[in-house]
Amino acid sequence: MIRLAPELGGRRESGRIRRLRQMLRDLGKRVPVSQRFRDGLEHAAMSTAAALAAYLPTQALGLREGFWAAITAISVVQSEFGATRTTARDQFVGAAIGGVIGVAVVLVTGQTLLSYALSAGLSVLCAWLFNVASAARLAGITATIILLVPHPGTSAQHMMLSRVTEVSWGVTVAIAIVWLVARLDRRTRP
Numbered sequence: 001m002i003r004l005a006p007e008l009g010g011r012r013e014s015g016r017i018r019r020l021r022q023m024l025r026d027l028g029k030r031v032p033v034s035q036r037f038r039d040g041l042e043h044a045a046m047s048t049a050a051a052l053a054a055y056l057p058t059q060a061l062g063l064r065e066g067f068w069a070a071i072t073a074i075s076v077v078q079s080e081f082g083a084t085r086t087t088a089r090d091q092f093v094g095a096a097i098g099g100v101i102g103v104a105v106v107l108v109t110g111q112t113l114l115s116y117a118l119s120a121g122l123s124v125l126c127a128w129l130f131n132v133a134s135a136a137r138l139a140g141i142t143a144t145i146i147l148l149v150p151h152p153g154t155s156a157q158h159m160m161l162s163r164v165t166e167v168s169w170g171v172t173v174a175i176a177i178v179w180l181v182a183r184l185d186r187r188t189r190p
């Protein structure tokens with residue numbers, strides 16, 4: 001039996017692939033608690049280090065809402081460097097698309113509920129059109145931040161630049177932390 005699989009972007013998935021995916025899930029459940037604890041502890045340490053390293057210098061960098069850098073760093077950190085790079089790309093591209101579209105819509109139509117709906121929808125659509133569907137939800141989230149988060153005394157353009165800068169900083173820190181851990185891990189393992 002063949003069905004459409006959302007994980008494969010709508011491409012057909014064979015029964016064999018489905019069974020292999022289920023076997024991987026089952027294997028993951030059989031990992032001993034001690035190994036899950038070690039893996040979880042390592043991931044928690046990386047996430048915490050990345051969040052702190054992303055947040056602490058934000059005031060000195062002129063970023064008023066450094067928590068966005070910390071949130072981004074936590075969401076980008078993955079157990080493997082390749083997965084971290086992919087997530088980082090999605091975060092940056094999604095923020096850029098959502099930010100640019102959010103500002104453009106505000107400049108053309110003003111800041112209304114209809115403008116929000118338009119910018120969120122266009123952001124998701126553009127991510128798909130640029131062939132980065134994995135960044136679509138992040139584009140919509142950034143458009144939401146631009147249009148729905150109050151920012152008195154700050155223009156939408158300034159808010160967009162701030163968000164993209166904060167996301168970029170969080171992405172950079174997360175990549176650096178995971179890269180460093182991967183390098184150290186290779187040196188300490190036989």
